[in-house]
Amino acid sequence: MLRQTLALLLLSTAVPVMAQNLAAPAPAATTEQPSRLFGGADLFGLEIADSPQISPDGARVAYVRKSGDVMADKMRSAIWLVDVKTGEQVPLAGAGSQFAPVWSPDGKRLAYVGAEEGGAPQLYVRWMDSGATARITSLPDSPSSLAWSPDGKQIAYVMHVPGEPTKFGAAPAKPEGAKWAEPLEVIDRVTYRGDGGGYLKPGFDQVFIVAADGGAPRQLTFGNFDVSGPLSFAPDGKTLVLASNRRADWEREPNDSEVFALDVASGALTQLTKRYGPDHGAVVSPDGSKIAYLGYDDTHQSYQADVLYVMDRDGANAKALTAGLDRSIEDVQWAADGRSVYVAFDDKAVRKVARVDLAGKLTVLAEGLAGGGLDRPYTGGSFSVSKGGVIAWTGDMSGGVRPANLFVGKRQMTQLGETLLGGKTLGKVEPLDVTASDGRKIGAWLVLPPGYQAGKRVPLILEIHGGPHTAYGPVFSSDDQLYAAHGYAVLFTNPRGSTSYGSDFANLIDKAYPGDDYTDLMSAVDAAIAKGVADPDNLFVTGGSGGGVLTSWIVGKTDRFKAAATQKPVINWISEALTMDGTGFTSRYWFKKQPWEDPMSYWTRSPLSLVGNVKTPTMVVVGSEDFRTPVSESEQYYAALQIRGVPTALVKVPGASHGGFTARPSQSAAKASAILAWFDKYRTEAGKAK
Helix, strand or coil: HHHHHHHHCCCCCCCCCCCCCCCCCCCCCCCCCCCCCCCCHHHHHHHHHEEEEEEECCCEEEEEEEEEEECCCCCEEEEEEEEEECCCCCCCCEEECEEEEEEECCCCCEEEEECCCCCCCCEEECCCCCCCCEEECCCCCCCCEEEEEECCCEEEEEEEEECCCCCCCCCCCCCCCCCCCCCCCCCCCCCEECCEEEEEECCCEEEEEEEECCCEEEEEECCCCCCCEEEEEEECEEEEEEEEEECCCCCCCCCCCCCEEEEEECCEECCCCCCCCCCCCCCCCCCCEEEEEECCCCCCCCCCCEEEEEEEECCCEECCCCCCCCEEEEEEEEEECCEEEEEEEECCEEEEEEEEECCCCECCCCCCCCCCCCCCECCCCCCCCCCCCEEEEEEECCCCCCEEEEEEECCCCCHHHHHHHCCCCCEEECCCEEEECCCCCEEEEEECCCCCCCCEEEEEEEEEECCCCCCEEECCCCCHHHHHHHEEEEEEECCCCCCCHHHHHHHHCCCCCCCCCCHHHHHHHHHHHHCCCCEEEEEEEEEECCEEEEHHHHHHCCCCCEEEEHHHHHHCHHHHHHCCCCCCCHHHCCCCCCCCCHHHHHCCHHHHHHHHHHHCEEEEEECCCCCCHHHHHHHHHHHHHHCCCCCCEEEEEECCCCCCCCCCCHHHHHHHHHHHHHHHHHHCCCHCCC
């Protein structure tokens, strides 16, 4: 009853949108020549393209341009429109932030989510011919997974619906006007907090539908279960396809979602898949006869690749199309003729777009996608396809010295950040040949200091990615460019355990992390020395999350590094397993038994077990609101180093979560500066910056 009442209260209005202010603050006048080196203040001038959505006729692309706001100290998101034929760009009028653009089936309207300062994100629609824009909803929380009905009359979305908190007992009645403490908070869920979201509010994510020209939304799903997108309409508009985990024990089996068909009229759900493992990302074919989706049979390995499947509309005859690819598939989009599916995947640190026909034949159509972020060189990027097969995508063809831009086919449509970065001398990114001790090839790259002269040895920073099941690639990284501008060469690698090299390579660290990935990293450092770039007397190491784990592990194994900076690490696997936001994950996928069943397995793989060996000066850096590798992990390590008398410092990033560690440009710049200052303190004279 509460959810039905809430749905009736979510009345919409048609609110005109104010024109966007395009003026940027003018730089302060100065008589000094500006530096051509990349610096912390330049983070506010960075821009990156994201979420490209090409219109059905392929004539226009809506994309999200993210850029720094120096007055608000955050990245802003605005939707821009690009004419594919002429290259002309215009911003979508509107105040605040805009994101998640989705074209109507006929391409005459654009739905998106917008958020004015201080307000909840709302659903907006723009009529492209007239330029008129209206706010369609007045929602208490952000809508996501927007999907147009085939006739363009309705828009479905997912939104969190609040629930009643659990209560035990009650405080006495409060006298009128009295100022009492906040009431007790009762927590009874297995996963009760989430990184970036804090302590979870009671309630669940549900599906709604609203008229595309405004009106009262209608809630379509109910119950104590979350629903996840994307949402996909069948061609007749009567059915939506979605994913949900509706097991009775879903809290303890969170990785077992299924694909469901939702009857829009009645709200009835029909389960279409059934196996142990996550099935998700479902999209209905243009003729409605088939459904493409992603998933795998969960065997509790630490890395498991998502496979592309196609099944009949009723769930019968499921067929794996990419099982032989041995790469994890993302972002399923049907071709207009229904004969093939477009997907994205990472292959040896390069993101690609491919078309997969219904027999499983794969054809790569674009590669070099980028857009995973700005601070570190993670693989990433997104794409969309018009009815005619034209692909819009975000990528980097600069060799790692520019953030992601928008491409259509092979044409680069934007030059984001060129005015700023064109005036900077950036560090060149080049591959490094690395062979591990067991003969395996390891992906690795060097960022050289600006103006580097071949044969000159310079201080080296080994920068280690997180995950550990992720991958770095030869794309732009603000952290690496800041380090390089300060006179360091930066080495980043994909040691065993990294993705995009196949399941066998990723699972070399299954139930054995950290372990032999350490030797891969040392082989990469040795290769940088052998190349004549790295000064063996001035080696430094840092990394975040999984990279923080390995940084702490490294200084417990060797004294060859002058100083280290471990960022948001796991130090004690037992305490991490029981305090992280997904409390069932670590003990199930990275260990064979629960902590109380086999505590020594957790201890022997914990960097804290090696702290008695550490002599390397080690800074510890963490976000104060980190719920993935909680602050207590960093504080344990800092305390242990202090007790042992190892030079250390604890640096907290106020208000920062694990995933939002560098979301504020000022904090991102300050964090990199603190690490550089720590390393500078321990550089030998030969490696001191001039």
